[in-house]
Amino acid sequence: MQPTEIVRNYNGSDAYLAETARAIHGLLLIDLPLFTAFDSTITSTFVTQFLASITAADTVVADSAVIDQQVQRTEIVVTNMDSAKNKYNDVKYFVQKAFPNSSGTQGEFGLNDYENARKSTPKMIQFLDEMHKAAVKYQTQLVAKGFSAPAIAEIQTIRTALLTANTNQEVFKKQRPKLTEDRIKVLNTCYDFVSQINASGQLVFRNDFAKQQQYIYLPSTE
Secondary structure (H helix, E strand, C coil): CCCCCCCCCCCCCHHHHHHHHHHHHHHHHHHHHHHHHHCCCCCHHHHHHHHHHHHHHHHCCCHHHHHHHHHHHHHHHHHHHHHHHHHHHHHHHHHHHHCCCCHHHHHHCCCCCHHHHCCCHHHHHHHHHHHHHHHHHCHHHHHHCCCCHHHHHHHHHHHHHHHHHHHHHHHHHHHHHHHHHHHHHHHHHHHHHHHHHHHHHHHHCCCCHHHHHHCCCCCCCC
């Protein structure tokens, strides 16, 4: 069976829903005996459950916050890409110093592939791996020219950090639709309480227009 997309059951902003729900809850506390007389399921227990749904709606992660979290992960990837580019420039300097007349050896370090790698995180991850292997292979020559062993080892450290950051970013991108769906479920539950109270309120106060107007959900067109 094909899963069904979870959508909002209400109009207006999430903030309006939460605000209105609290107002309706406050009115319900005052008018509870009348509601219970009309519908025996609307009891103090119902009111407690209603409040719990409002609290959940208030505290659920906002989509804007989810976007901010994604931006943070992207910034981490960018920072690690910058580290990778800086490391490449260091390696390039010492490779050209150690092997000034060997384009083949320079090619083992990826000097002829860098332009493609610098534009793509996955390519840069692969590029760093190959560059590190070449640096280990020619470590003796590089160290002799002033490139230290710890500096060579750092190539792999930077690659690992970039790989981790990129994976975290991609996983979060995959998770976001589920986070949004969970958020909508919480808000829909709150709206279901509001909708039920408003519907019953129109009947409880069928002869009181002013009271009926208290139990309405009327978001502005934003």
